[in-house]
Amino acid sequence: MILRMLPWAYLLAAFVFIYLPVGTLVLFSFQEGSLPVPPFNGPSLRWYGDILGDDDLTGALLNSLLVAFGAASVSVVLGFLAAYGLARHVLPGSAVMRGLLIAPLTVSYLIVGLGLLIVITRAGLGLSLVTAAIGHVVINLPIAFAIIYASMGAQQQNAERAARDLGASEAQVIRLVTVPMLMPAIAAAFFLSVTLSWDEFIIAFLLTRFDVTLPVEIWSMLRSGLSPRLNAIGSLVFLVSVSVVLILELLVFRRRR
């Protein structure tokens, strides 16, 4: 009896470990008082009203969405083109090229951010949301490339060959056959890039100045101490990430079956 319960107890403990912090965060975002600590005296939507009325915060939220979707779009387009080129053509040193494309994954975000900061200030370009998005492309491109490259198999190649045989030009082959067939991988790469870019802090912190993304805004608020406002923001960030994952699940993986 005890032995049969043990795996369930273990499972429960694991989930508590993973979700207790998130659960606490969400719970105290509904706190009535001004400190997110027990005892809980709510529920109240006071702090949600507060943050949604804060122009700095809603501005940062929009900036984050802009950077996340922009960087993800660029990463997926570049990643797809690199994967298509390397999977479909015999190029000299293609193994080295593949390695170089994946390598940025192993570099810490801090190093990527610092490197870009030096380059951008030296080049005399101002820091803005665009520079933060460039930083996110640097970290997302290898992931997008790896996901799309891995799903380019012989099946697509044969279908592409058949399409060419039926009179399709190279552009038509990519538009009508390759991209639609790779849609699950492309969408997975896109939404993964969105979620990674959405709550990325270090690069965004180093490469933005006046317009900042949400994680940077939260960081500056944190310096003035704990408040249920932060819990409310955190809950919203969490809600967006969960939604993206759910969209991915519903749109991409459900259709595959």
Place this chain on the structure above:
Amino acid sequence: MTAPVILAGLNHWFGPFHALKDIDLTIEAGEYVTLLGPSGCGKTTLLSVLGGFIDPSAGEVLIGGRDMTHVPPAKRPTTTMFQDYALFPHMSLRDNVGFGPRMAGMGRAARNARAEQLLGMVGLASEADKRPHELSGGQRQRVALARALAVEPDVLLLDEPLGALDLKLRRAMQDELKSIQRQVGTTFVHVTHDQEEAMAIADRIVVMNAGRIEDVGPPARVYRAPASLFAADFMGEMNHLPARITVEGVETPFGLIPQALPPTGRAVACLRPEAITLGEGQVRIGPARVRDAAFFGTHARAHLVPDATPDLTLVAHLPPGAMPAPGDSLDLSAAFDAFRIFPVKE
């Protein structure tokens, strides 16, 4: 639409590997030709050269009288039906079949009508809205055929189209392919390693081995009077008898066969299993002991050891009515013209 194909002096190397050796072949317009041979014999390479997927190292390809040697697949009057069908999984059957006409600039209504007409021809008219993954193997094969024919090619190239189907379905599809080919009149070039399939379907069979054409001709001729020992063996079971060509004729262990051949010495006399008959005949094999026998429905296949040649085992297809038992002794013979003689190069 249809067109003749002329292959002249084709040679192709994959690195140091000589995959096609001096291929000369003429295919008439509207003919159904099969390229038959074991794997690695170059038949698929030859098909790829015809389809434009491989640029041959030497020689030329003429289709309908025009030089197509270096023309890419999209610009050739050929379509290929690939071994794994290569259907587009994200499109309905209608859009799959309509893809070629769409690339040719045909409007949506016209190409849908064309796709539905062709799906009707292969018996899938009611499935036009389905996706390929909802179909069985045989149905996918039909869709691939309809898609290839939708662009009205002069020459349709089929790369082992029936390889993935079970035996019964394969035989049914052979009949269907043949009847569709008669209906549309397009030149079909069909690659296979199954000699029964080749005989069932082809107007002419091209037997290939090690990059060379061994024999070309109608199925009955290639089966009965093969041009080479390889073609003889590949077309079906064959008994090999040691022989010797002399001025008087061909000496075999069972007597002299009168054939006027240049006396080149050692040779192999080939005899089909069904050419061995019971009783008296022109060539008397004589009494033979049955080693074993199995019932095949249309015939009884027996291994026999003739008393005259104890170290030679013959395979014979005997009438199925009287099943011989192991140890029985049968009196065997064969006709003169049942033997094919191939000199052995020394």
